[in-house]
Amino acid sequence: MIDLKSTGALAKVSNDSFKKLFSTIKKPSNEELKIGYQHTRRLVNQGNLNTSTVSLYGQHILAHLCVLSPDTRRFTGNVLEVEGFWPQAKTMFVDRNDTITCQILLSDIEQLAKANLSDNLADITSDILQLTQEIDKTKLRGKRCYNEHVAEFSGNYNEWLSDLEITRNSWLSDKFEKFQEYSVSLPEHGNLIWVNKFFNSYVQRGLVWKLDFYTSKSHVNQVKDHVPDCKVHHGISDQTVYVVMQLSNAVVVYNTSADEGVISELGKLVDSHDQVVVDLPNLKYNLSFMLSKTGFWQYRASYMLKNGTKFSPRRIDYMVK
DSSP: OOOHHHHHHHHHHHHHHHHHHHHOOOOOOHHHHHHHHHHHHHHHHHTOOSTTTSOHHHHHHHHHHHTOOHHHHHHHOOGGGSTTHHHHHHHHHHHHOOHHHHHHHHHTGGGGGGSOOSSOHHHHHHHHHHHHHTSOTTSHHHHHHHHHTGGGTTTOHHHHHHHHHHHHHHHHHHHHHHHHHHHHTSSSOHHHHHHHHHHHHHHHTTOOSEEEEEEOTTTHHHHHTTOTTOEEOTTOOSSOOEEEEEETTEEEEEETTOSEEEEEEBTTTBSOHHHHHHHTTSOOOSEEEEOOSSSSHHHHHHHHHHHHHOOOOOHHHHOOO
């Protein structure tokens, strides 16, 4: 006589083991991720990121790099902010059509909200979901991946994306808020408060794609107590902190001395956001403006940024109360 209870328990164990087998994906070590980032950056800069130059396991590492937590990303590097990365990576993912890659990307896709991006968040998430639509669902892993991940987005993608964008805006706002708090602690911070207030109006509306802070090697540890994401720039030799933010096709730069700011339009005097960073503290720019709490620099800056952002702050948005 068959023991139905035992048979049921055995079936459950078998099913659980089956699920574990198909859901478990080996996570690379931090060292593998760091090496993967360096190799990926080199290939992207050469315009050579493809299935011929990246093995399948290398592609899995690359997928993990896309969805790392902010803390891990600080150690390994951020592939998502490498200019030209996503179009090349997307083409490689499509050519290989690998289910495990899709599983990795979907497993922590929310981490995209907490990363500097070289492409629009909505475009990247849409591309990832489209990749998953194309996987081979006749195979068991593909079917499970589709059922467990893609199904949850069907019918409510716009709502999910809206929540993700809210998370992203909150993350960027928090980064900028920490810098604003640090600014107040500086001996001469008068103009800086006004400048921060003006550009904060763009941050609050989710118009900033990238936001970074740079200072000298000798000063970075002191700044990191207040601004955890501040990076070392070897071209900076004093205690000045530079703010670099990208709004659509323009990069804004100003620093804690708050006497002058610049806006560089990409594709004109500079080709890329990365070039602006490399050139610090020397800058090529389309617009330079003297910073103060009064004057017309806000109008000039907002006029130049309006083409890319479709937004102009009102005085009430940036006047310090």
